[in-house]
Amino acid sequence: MATLKTRINISLSKEVDHALAALAKRDRIPRATKAVELLNLALELEEDSAWDALARQRDTRGARFLSHKEVWK
Secondary structure (H helix, E strand, C coil): CCCCCCCCCCCCCHHHHHHHHHHHHHHCCCHHHHHHHHHHHHHHHHHHHHHHHHHHHHCCCCCCCCCHHHHCC
16 A cells, blocks of 8 residues: 655664653554654754744844734735
8 A cells, every 4th residue: 555655764772762662652652653753843843943043143233123014025
C-alpha cells in the first residue's frame, strides 16, 4: 500500500532509543508517531529561533515601526 508520507531511516543511540520508547509508551502511541511529534516540535523551535534572530537584527535604535495595515497592504 502506497503512503503519502516520506519515510526516512535514522540511526539512534541506545540512550535516545530508550528515551523515545519511554515517551511513546507513556503517551500510548507508536515510537514512529512520537518521533514525528518531537521532530515537529524541534522544527518549530528552530523556526522561532530564526524569527528571533531576524527581529533582533531589525530592532535597532531609530527603527521605524509599521502599523498592521501598512504591513499587510
